Amino acid sequence: GRLESAARRRLAANARERRRMQGLNSAFDRLRRVVPQWGQDKKLSKYETLQMALSYIMALTRILAEAERFGSERDWLSVPCEHFGRDHYLPLAGAKLPGEGEPYGQRLFGFQPEPFHMAS
DNA sequence: TAGGCCATCTGGTCCT
DNA sequence: AGGACCAGATGGCCTA
Numbered sequence: 001g002r003l004e005s006a007a008r009r010r011l012a013a014n015a016r017e018r019r020r021m022q023g024l025n026s027a028f029d030r031l032r033r034v035v036p037q038w039g040q041d042k043k044l045s046k047y048e049t050l051q052m053a054l055s056y057i058m059a060l061t062r063i064l065a066e067a068e069r070f071g072s073e074r075d076w077l078s079v080p081c082e083h084f085g086r087d088h089y090l091p092l093a094g095a096k097l098p099g100e101g102e103p104y105g106q107r108l109f110g111f112q113p114e115p116f117h118m119a120s
Numbered sequence: 121t122a123g124g125c126c127a128t129c130t131g132g133t134c135c136t
Numbered sequence: 137a138g139g140a141c142c143a144g145a146t147g148g149c150c151t152a
Contacts, residue, residue, distance in 0.1 A: 009138085014129060016139070021127070045125060 028046055035052045037044065044052060 010130080013131095013139085017130085017141090018128070020140070025127090047125090 028049055031053055032044055032049050035044070035049060035056055
C-alpha cells in the first residue's frame with residue numbers, strides 16, 4: 001500500500017534525476033564542442049571544460065578590446081598576428097603548442113587553475 | 121593499487 | 137503534493 005507508493009515515487013524521482021543529469025551532461029558536451037581543444041586527444045573533464053570556457057571567453061574579450069584600440073576593421077585586419085605575442089594570441093586549428101609536457105590547461109591562454117574561495 | 125572522473129541513488133530543501 | 141535542484145555516498149571504470 002503506502003510502502004509500495006513510496007517506492008514508486010522514489011523510482012520516479014530517480015528517473016527524473018537521471019534525466020536532469022543527462023540534460024546537464026549534454027550541455028557540457030555542447031560546451032566542449034565550442035571550447036578549444038588544442039591537440040588534446042581525450043575529452044576535457046567537466047571541471048576542465050568550465051575552466052577552459054572561462055579562459056576562452058576572457059581571451060576573446062581581450063582580443064575584442066585590442067580590436068577596439070585599432071578603430072576600423074581595415075586597420076584591425078592589417079595587424080600582423082605577431083603583434084599580440086604569445087601571451088595574447090595562440091594559433092587556431094589545433095596546432096601543437098610549444099612547451100609540450102606541461103599540463104594541458106596551463107598551455108592555454110596562460111590558464112592557471114585558481115583555488116576556490118569558500119563563500120562565507 | 122591508488123587516485124581521478126563519472127553515473128546513479130538518496131534524502132533534504134525550496135518552489136509552484 | 138509533486139517537481140527541480142542540490143550535495144553526500146557509493147560503486148564502476150580507467151590510467152599512471
